Amino acid sequence: MLILSWIAAVVACLGYGSASVLQSVGARRVATATGVTGIAAILVQVPYLIGLGLDGIAFLANVVALRELPLFLVQTVLSASIGVTAVLAFLRGARFGWRDWTSLGVLAAGLVCLGVSAAPEAATSLSLLADWLVLGSALIPLAVLLVGLRLPERPAGLTLAAAAGLGFTGVAVASRGLSVDAIGLGLLAQPLLWAIAVHGAIAMAAFALALQRGSVTVINAITFVIEMIIPSIIGLWLLGDHVREGYTAVAAVGFVLAIAGTVSLSRFAE
DSSP states (O other): OHHHHHHHHHHHHHHHHHHHHHHHHHHHHTTTOOHHHHHHHHHTOHHHHHHHHHHHHHHHHHHHHTTTSOHHHHHHHHHTHHHHHHHHHHHTTOOOOHHHHHHHHHHHHHHHHHHHHBOOOOOOOOOHHHHHHHHHTTHHHHHHHHHHHTSOHHHHHHHHHHHHHHHHHHHHHHHHHHTTSOSSGGGGGOHHHHHHHHHHHHHHHHHHHHHHHSOHHHHHHHHHHHHHHHHHHHHHHHSOOOBOTTOHHHHHHHHHHHHHHHHHHGGGGO
16 A cells, blocks of 8 residues: 555656646636636636646545655655656756756655655544634635735735645645545545535635746745645644654755755746
């Protein structure tokens, strides 16, 4: 099962990396449409729809990965999808400088450190109250999204990217918490399942609107950093994620390297 979780994490990384580029293409095609009209216009763009399909595949793989692997590792692997995008850009003829190759190396080193230091095991089950709180916390990214829609273009893009990161944080935490439950019809009554749907819808809407208003590089960097750091803290605090004994420093170094590499490579999402 552990091998399956690792394979799923890689599949999710590849899926999200490809999807973000396609979604950017779709969003840019209707850059003049805003608000609810803007969301509707983006959702009918073929590249964006293909990206959503890849997101769906990646999400299912993500859920499988979280059944055995801690959030701080899985979220970092997912954010490393920008490295996949960078490699694809290189294969398509993009010019790579020493900084780009160094960033890829730093990101890879960070992932190795985290992979070595992570202690794989199932998540700690949350209480029913905690499950409802995760669902209710969707009000936070929703509020940030609504604020972002009222701001001028540049600050709006940054705020909407933060809303997307917070929404994806909710998806990650709910997915990890839900991973302890048996798969079946009984999941339909679980608040965490609905938390995934609500947080995910808010996150995708905020991300699409952010791509219309700001640089893809900056939007991805903000979103990635938020959805790496906050879920990792929550996982270590509430969900039973932990680092192998004696590997705390290795994990910390790996996390910093992964964030640095991810942010540096974010420009390739263009």
